[in-house]
Amino acid sequence: MINLTAIEKSFGDLPVLKGVDLVVPRGGVTALIGPSGGGKSTLLRCINLLELPTSGTVEVGECRIEFRPGRKVNQKAVRELRRQTGMVFQNFQLFPHQTAVANVMEGLLTVLKWPKDRAHARAIELLDKVGLAHKADAWPSSLSGGQQQRVAIARALAPEPKVLLCDEPTSALDPELSGEVVAVLAQLAEEGTTMVMATHDLRLARQIAHDVVFLEAGKVVEAGQASQIFEKPSQARTVQFISTLTEQGMAAGAGI
Amino acid sequence: MINLTAIEKSFGDLPVLKGVDLVVPRGGVTALIGPSGGGKSTLLRCINLLELPTSGTVEVGECRIEFRPGRKVNQKAVRELRRQTGMVFQNFQLFPHQTAVANVMEGLLTVLKWPKDRAHARAIELLDKVGLAHKADAWPSSLSGGQQQRVAIARALAPEPKVLLCDEPTSALDPELSGEVVAVLAQLAEEGTTMVMATHDLRLARQIAHDVVFLEAGKVVEAGQASQIFEKPSQARTVQFISTLTEQGMAAGAGI
Amino acid sequence: QAQGLERIKSAGVLKIGTEGTYSPFTYHDKSGALVGFDVEIGRAIADKLGVKAEFLEGKWDGLIAGLDAKRYDAVINQVGITEARKAKYDFSEPYIASKAVLIVREDNNEIKTFADLKGKKSAQSLTSNFGKLAQDSGAELVGTDGFDQSIQLLLTGRADATINDNLSFLDFKKQKPDAKVKIAATQANADYSGVIVSKGQPDLVAAINDALKAIKADGTYETISQKYFGANVSN
Amino acid sequence: MPHWLQLMLESLGPLLWAGVQFTIPLTLLSFALGLTVGLAAALIRLFGPKPLAAIVRFYVWIIRGTPLLVQLFLIFYGLPSIGILLDAFPAALIGFTLNVGAYTSEIIRAVISSVPKGQWEAAYSIGMTWPQALRRTVLPQAARTAVPPLSNTFISLVKDTSLAAAITVPELFQAAQRIVATTYEPLILYVEAALIYLALSSVLSVLQERLEIRLNRQGGFVEARA
């Protein structure tokens, strides 16, 4: 479903992605993990082309776009590709001039041209799923961090994208809610939605990801099945990174 | 050091805090935990009066301010109180028109009137502590989520506040870094900085908090020593909330 | 103020309001100096009063308002003597006579008299009372900011005629001899202009009248008149 | 009845009539057209191809840089020399539209770029095209900041239409001048004209306020970004 080849991305002089390959099969769930500044968000944004790679090939579904320095991109192809993806941003990016429910309806009304009633019904249903039906008419400015994040998730899910990209989808959620949202995402995964998520929450990654990619300094250090990466990582660096979780988890677990 | 009594706060008709008491001794570290929308951020913002309580008393250090509906607040007292506190925001709120190091220097230059050299040296030192010395001259817009959060932490620490308020200080950090930042915070705590943090990261809470307050729907469900809350919570609701962590932690831990 | 004249004498200056953009009556020569028929008359009057003339230049709209605001003592700017103005201000005896002329394009043989204006477009400056004349002749008014614009309208065919005084037209023809416009008719009765001052200063009016008489008597007036018009324009 | 009041009452009719016939239609038409031109110009400068953007910059530079009066003069008295003879009203309309277009394009450009880039991205991420993102997401947010400066331009325009008198459009101020020509009471007539302008702009000020309140209510989005 997703096939990235030799993606390079620089901001000015600063190379941020240094030749990344990524394959996600239809219905696959891939977690991007790695230290801060490693390029997770940038890679994610390269998938739906909010960031244009300096070079490399991006393929999502039927759409395949090749990038080379100095070559123009076909805007129609970009739009085509984007229409198959939904995204949850690290800082939510709700539309501040619309209520929660209007945020969720926006894509249905404007892009898919659904009638208002139907869009509203679906939006309410999604808000209910993330536990926010009671805040449907609230403005984003009056929502707590976790509430904003859940609206953002509902908004991304509304047009039933084939591919869902999530940048830290549970960063503002308490463990309980995080559990619920993870359940929603896991169910989507089961229903066949392809998912890529950048996350620090290794437990989330462990729970719903089939594959894990460990990204550091713009390079893939290790990639493989989730169970394999978590249970027997092959690279020393991965072992070290994963161990922080284990230690902390153990410490907390042990205490309880 | 901090003494909140009977804090009530409503937004319009919506009561968000319904009589909260909170005592944090000098050098104490208190974690606010609880479900999304429970009022953690609001309570935190009531401590440094970014949000004015509808009624109740806020006491920080020597400053004590009483709130009653319709009564005017003494702006000088508010400023006095704020000067003793630093805050890390849930969404960072870096100054976009200043580089990372200038963000950290800002309080030292403008408020404490430090000479530029000295402020710069301290800012670099702090950025180094959070692992960002190499991004000192970057604009906030070019920083990754975790990098922005670390600059925000350095900025809050710069004027050596007696009280540090943190709203999800590790939400954008990977477990490894989170560990490092927690270590920085823990060291501050040992050095006597009083700290209150709203967090979903129960492991963080467990690791450095002395006391834990479990807040739900604007009320304190249970409060006490961290060990007590995590080991033998007395309220059924708390048991349930904590258990999500345990289960997940166990699941992850077990897998590894 | 009854002591208007006294004040002027003690101050030693007669302050005169004028436009400074109305050739050949009040304008600036190539060197930038304020000159013109009205200006020189003003200087001559001041001379006879035994004071210096000081000119303040402003737009027509503000000229008479400046009189009310006591910014100057008199306005000398081709102010026509009319009943309406007399109701609010005092005039000296007339110091110049001019005749309204009807100006049309050279190739226009349709309009020969003022009566032919009926139903035609006449371009009129809003600062003059020729507009009223045009209107009374049945013309449709096209308002402009000045004589030069009225001529432009005439030349571009947006207006059929304009009424102005014969002296201004002569000046215009002197500057632009090639302009394809001509006089179609001249009004029989002359219009008179005088020095206008605020009411309640009979001594000042009398002194100005005396001064006018004196300059006419000693030939000063004749010299000025010949200089600007090549003729005596007092009648 | 004092003289000045009588004069004012007598002149009210002609002044209002001139206002209704010329000032108001000229203002409304040229603002509507000018705003369209301004939006287009702003979009070209922000997103258009370089050569086109350069042309727009040139247009804005010329129009902002020269007096409106001279522009009207050139359109009305100058164009005939190259064979274009416009009537006064269309000439005025063109002049004012070009002016409003140049000034508002700068305002619109500024407020569009004040909308965070992340809002464009959010719009794209749910599948919107560029025009959709502009119309549904960016412009509504930009509008809030744009209203006061745009209403500056609008309210200035109401009064600038008086310059149309210079090219023979008998609008409100010219009507006042005509009466001044026979009554010699510029102060009284001008104050009266000013009061009528004030009434017209008050309507606009009230609209501005309503609009601001409505846009602010939409989530008081100052806080939303906080």
Added chain:
Amino acid sequence: MPHWLQLMLESLGPLLWAGVQFTIPLTLLSFALGLTVGLAAALIRLFGPKPLAAIVRFYVWIIRGTPLLVQLFLIFYGLPSIGILLDAFPAALIGFTLNVGAYTSEIIRAVISSVPKGQWEAAYSIGMTWPQALRRTVLPQAARTAVPPLSNTFISLVKDTSLAAAITVPELFQAAQRIVATTYEPLILYVEAALIYLALSSVLSVLQERLEIRLNRQGGFVEARA
């Protein structure tokens, strides 16, 4: 040498001299003063006590609502009737300052409220006082959006100073009209005046552009908020 060119060259001296003597000082002084008034007015409307804010609203309403020409007239010809006799230049300066103040206050108000509330909070949280937060955090961010509309006002002002002629200030445009009076060549002289105005505003446009580039470079904070 063609007639028009000769006329232009001959008139250049007087026009430039009038510009240097009156137009430029009047523009610079009244913009500087007006911007100060505008900032104060904006702050009062946003943060001041209600009655004071109401006074400011009244001021903005009156000034924006009535023609500048009439305001100048009232100051110059009207005030003497209550015993205040101002010279032409100070009268013009007061008139223009009040005008710039009213228009810029609306712009400044809009851009200040376009800065996210969270930025105020971040400034407070590190101990800044209100004036510090305003000066160090909010205004620098507001400036970026403010520059184009403010420069609209500035550039308009350059040309509006021609109205000072009505109250006997012999500025640039008046100098042109003087020459028109004897040459009957309004088009040529007005175009020449327009070219000088264009030169003056070009300086401002270039300054605007520099300022915009500098403010944009400061972190291109479009993205920062994204």
